[in-house]
Amino acid sequence: MTRRPYVAGNWKMNLAASDAVRLASDVVRKTGRHRSVDIGIVPSFPFLMGIAPRLEGSPLKLGAQDLDAHEFGARTSGVNAAQIRSAGVVFTLVGHSERRAIFGDDDSACNAKVHAALNAGLEVMLCIGETEMQRDQNQTQQVIENQLTGGLKDVSDDQWEHVSLAYEPVWAIGTGRTATPDQAEQAHAWVRAWVEQRASKRVADAIRILYGGSVKPANAAELLARKGIDGALVGGASLEADSFSAIVTAAANSRS
Numbered sequence: 348m349t350r351r352p353y354v355a356g357n358w359k360m361n362l363a364a365s366d367a368v369r370l371a372s373d374v375v376r377k378t379g380r381h382r383s384v385d386i387g388i389v390p391s392f393p394f395l396m397g398i399a400p401r402l403e404g405s406p407l408k409l410g411a412q413d414l415d416a417h418e419f420g421a422r423t424s425g426v427n428a429a430q431i432r433s434a435g436v437v438f439t440l441v442g443h444s445e446r447r448a449i450f451g452d453d454d455s456a457c458n459a460k461v462h463a464a465l466n467a468g469l470e471v472m473l474c475i476g477e478t479e480m481q482r483d484q485n486q487t488q489q490v491i492e493n494q495l496t497g498g499l500k501d502v503s504d505d506q507w508e509h510v511s512l513a514y515e516p517v518w519a520i521g522t523g524r525t526a527t528p529d530q531a532e533q534a535h536a537w538v539r540a541w542v543e544q545r546a547s548k549r550v551a552d553a554i555r556i557l558y559g560g561s562v563k564p565a566n567a568a569e570l571l572a573r574k575g576i577d578g579a580l581v582g583g584a585s586l587e588a589d590s591f592s593a594i595v596t597a598a599a600n601s602r603s
């Protein structure tokens with residue numbers, strides 16, 4: 348089964364409005380020819396509506412970095428699934444390690460967000476990954492499985508096609524340290540085996556599992572060449588159109 352590569356750029360809390368809109372346009376210009384790759388950009392909330400029109404007619408998908416699991420109401424600063432969808436968003440990250448570590452999103456909060464997003468017609472990219480201490484204590488597989496079990500609880504058969512996963516070892520995010528291709532391939536195999544057991548072989552064959560953690564043009568090709576690594580969730584290197592586009596090119600070439 349060949350899965351379509353998927354590369355998403357998580358801009359995190361960076362850029363001012365005019366720079367964000369410009370970067371979006373540059374990314375469209377530099378990556379738009381790659382029709383064999385799903386490409387997503389994930390700007391801060393205030394820039395979503397300004398960027399959405401720039402992506403029209405391009406293959407790029409607009410993503411949100413997070414959402415509030417609740418519906419409309421008195422939740423100052425909350426942004427819900429219907430709101431981001433109405434701003435032109437197609438998918439949302441859930442459970443990024445910075446959300447887990449800084450804002451306290453636990454697996455049950457992630458699960459509520461997953462359902463809120465799916466119920467509103469958004470795609471979800473659930474992020475999972477172990478800390479350095481957990482890896483050193485040989486807990487990586489268990490940690491990943493717990494995050495998957497908690498985060499994806501009660502996802503129904505017909506919802507799986509709207510879910511992708513990002514394996515991001517916490518110790519590799521923003522540190523310049525990347526998981527070795529062997530480490531990443533092993534973790535992706537654990538994730539896919541979990542999906543097969545929880546859902547089905549068909550779902551496991553189809554689901555995209557992205558690697559994230561200091562992906563850059565210099566290491567993208569060797570990671571994306573590995574079995575079961577279907578794309579990349581890129582932080583720092585997505586803030587420059589040239590480096591992001593080089594990673595998209597590596598993803599396109601990985602399947603050719």
Ligand code: PGA
Binds near residue numbers: 357519561580583
């Ligand atoms: P990084 O971030 O590429 O800067 O390590 C990845 C991420 O947080 O998704």
